[in-house]
Amino acid sequence: MVQIPDFSDVIEAAYRIESCVHHTPLFSSTTLDRMVGAEIYFKPENLQKTGSFKARGACNAVLSLTEAEANCGVATHSSGNHAQAIAYAAQLRGVQATIVMPEDAPSVKVAAVKEYGATIVWAGPHPLERERQLELVVGETGATFVHPSNDLQVIAGQGTAALELLEDIVLVSTRPPDIILVPVGGGGLLSGTALAVAGRDRGTRTIGVEPEMVDDAARSFRDGRIYPPTGAVTVADGLRTFLGDVNFPLIRRHVSDILTVTEQGIIVAMRLIWERLKLVVEPSSAVPVAALFEHPEVFKGQRVGIVLSGGNVDLTDLTWW
């Protein structure tokens, strides 16, 4: 029996993780507002601990463990932001973290995970190899597996970003946003956001955005069944994962729509964020911003809150250095 989180889990998460994560500020740009013809508020989770919103879900999951569970540690497989987030959360609580990473993971991400004191177990590049390794780790240590997106406490934790965004937009503009916009990969952020927004019940709609190259979530949403990943390559490489049985019911119930955007649109939006907001963001963060330009009819005249998901990009190739 799958346990689905409800709004009270998001509120509980907000209290639980308060001292472990940043309440990130609101950003806005009069130029971007004018370009889109809308009132847009950005929540820069690239400024979050570990460089992405994933710190929220990971902290909530790790801090929710019983003492007995914590003593056996936590484990996950990820080459990206979830790996750093779990390593960070585990270090905070003082529990052992084991991260199964593909042998070809970027060295900067490997270094970040090691910095937080986590143990790395290598696996081949195929997802099945990583799952097999993870099973071995869990079998040997009794560690709790914290899934990157299909886990009750992770979803509740990710929802806390939208809670803050809703509150802060009301503080600044006296009215709640019409739309909250987030990227969709595995569905943890989207389902948590939708849960928070529905729970606050201020008439705000939650919309997810996905690269059209990996549009499995949009098709799943439309057809009412979870499709596997397309396997295609997108510049927003954090979004190649697929929905799960914990988050999908929430997405079906509380999300208004899932839009798709082109690769070119993502690149252009990313440059706009770097140039206008002066923020280093990863391509996944640009995905909802691209939707503002590729689906203008949805956003014209609206008050829109956008979660910029993270800022962990490899800067090695930039010509500056």
Next chain:
Amino acid sequence: MVQIPDFSDVIEAAYRIESCVHHTPLFSSTTLDRMVGAEIYFKPENLQKTGSFKARGACNAVLSLTEAEANCGVATHSSGNHAQAIAYAAQLRGVQATIVMPEDAPSVKVAAVKEYGATIVWAGPHPLERERQLELVVGETGATFVHPSNDLQVIAGQGTAALELLEDIVLVSTRPPDIILVPVGGGGLLSGTALAVAGRDRGTRTIGVEPEMVDDAARSFRDGRIYPPTGAVTVADGLRTFLGDVNFPLIRRHVSDILTVTEQGIIVAMRLIWERLKLVVEPSSAVPVAALFEHPEVFKGQRVGIVLSGGNVDLTDLTWW
């Protein structure tokens, strides 16, 4: 007779420009703190209106004009952040701005100045050609020349960043910083900062940092006379200007030291800011950060506030697009 600003001019500036500029937030990074062995607070003026602290001085200068002066407009020569700042300030007050720009100015900066409705007058690349053009504009229109760094109201306006930084560090850590660190180019930011810090009188020292390739300010400070620019090229191209008779007396009186840093140090520091603080900053912003690593004996164990001066970099060359 040169009019030198005093602390009351900085306080007045803070009230005058309050609704025209952002009170930028504090940023910090536990990783950077650990690397340096200090407690470091960053004030990201790249997030300021027009993308740099120059909006402060420009707004203060333009809002300080009498009605009669305002009716004749303002003029300046600049290919950089001061041009955008003056154009922005003039648009806010509804006065005419004329900016003398070199013909080889980056198109992105030209576009920004035009966006704010300023008139551009072209001049050859040599500084003397720009000054000659500016004299013609001022002669014809009666516009007030607002110097980028050697102007009483500009200096007072730039000092407001340090006022906020001092207050915000006390709010966060209950104690004032030991050191405030800013880059030095023409000396407007450094003299305004020193004035604000001295006026607050909390035992904080003001230190300027300059690329060693263009060390005229450090030598001027040491020898008590203003040296001309070295003419050398530095990656921190916003800092190639030199001190003036309004700001130099303030720098001599209130600044503790001017340090220099290498080009390599600036590049490494810039990458650190992009990677760790997730902020798009221009090389000038990295200059004080480079000093943390090249002069560690000065900063070890200290509470340090740093003004990140701006974020207007040309991103065209980045491999992403």
